[in-house]
Amino acid sequence: MVPPGQPSAGPICAPPEIETLALDDLVPDPEWRRPALLDRDLLVLVTDGHGGLELDFAAQPCRPGTLLRARTGQVLRCSVSELNATVVRWAPEALRGFDVDPAAVPAWRQLAGADEDVFSAEISQLAVDCERQRGVARAAGLLRHQLAVLLLRVSLLPDAATSVPRAETVTFQRLCLEVERGYRHTRRVEDYAANLDCSVRTLTRACLAVTGRSAKQVVDDRVALQARRLLAATDEPVAAIGRRLGFSEPTNFGRFFAREVGMSPGAFRAAREQPLPGRPTDGPADAPAHRPPAARVVRPRPPADVADEPAPGMMA
Template structure:
């Protein structure tokens, strides 16, 4: 637990000069109270204004921009910090495809900021009370904050268009009008996207017909189930090529493509450039 301004002061020009992408292994949660924060999440730049929260989740590739103009609490926590019953209630907001920028309900905004400040105070008060009580209080404050933040309008169900649902720049489709079948489809996809690549694979896994799954995808994402599968594979390919610097051959093997040429055609069709060109662009110092 820290603040954006302390993080900036402690790290001087790292990791934003030059920008260095990295893959998150735990949750980054930032409330901007002053200024503006720019931050890349999965190669899409997000702008976070005062009153908004940035949430980078484990597995996301992130890239900092100079945060010196921003102020606010900065919370980092591992997934294991949440009790299973709380994690279950938070499933829509802690999933990898939840919105990266959250705007709380106006009635919650003040209390969210106060809870974040309480959490910061408790973190800095190590030794004020017994260690067990200190740890329990921090966990309780974190859970209270996340449960309130999970009810942000961004996470609520709303209509979605085919254009933004199929875009690699929009990872919010899960929370925009998703039916139970569609949400189960996304959960199954997240576990099996490396091995299962056909719509009928998922229909069989979910115990429904291809037609039912296709309708659920259309209702939940405004696009076909095949496009949802392809976009998830493309996202992982972008992460591995851009941050991890994997070769096209390694990515092809990892994602279950029959060969590198097949993967190259897939990537160029969906990303608009070859894997090598994409990797070279991501290696440039501007993220």
């Protein structure tokens, strides 16, 4: 969860597979000079302030009510310290046995009105229970159920309508799953088409409908993203990163990276500690109707009476 070579911040709740903490507790470096490579899934609710977060190098605008979903393997970085936010962090085993599809949870939502009240109350209650039940084995089930309900509630929020045909959306999702399994071994669209028992043309049509990019570009984008993650968040040698991504020669990796990113791997790594822009715009450059950027965070403190009675809006 934290950059290699730096001590991790201690958890503030039990069981260890579910935690609540503040955004600035994710890394020991208060200036976030490099992104944090996440080893657990996160849900971040901004409660106060405005600022910028960078998730997989894409700016995400944040203000009160912003709900950000980050996945294991992504990189997260903050900019200016103008946010208060609560972070829920969990390991995959926390959702074992629950009918929850983490992929159905949108990456960014801007909550308002009753939705913001409900999610604020549920996350506050989860934070209180994490603190109160620290070390209590019987509380594991309570926290797991609370997390499952929270994620189900997010996945059921109304989303922006899309004009992409469902068949092409399903094909694109199947390709993404296959690419996730195989991008370290092949970048050939023909291989993915064979594994999915369809044609290259079908995959390209689906990718163009959903992203505006060809299937080959989608595959190469995934490889380039992983390269950027490892270059920015780790000290692994460039040649070793290239080998991990299926390049037999460092020069081939360097040419691929320069073509996809616009600079050499070394130049990209050298720029990783440059500060992020101070204040974001109203919306991220590559986001759908909802997404955010953020900053450091101060741990939110529940009101004094929260410890004695359920938070408003909680269901029994």
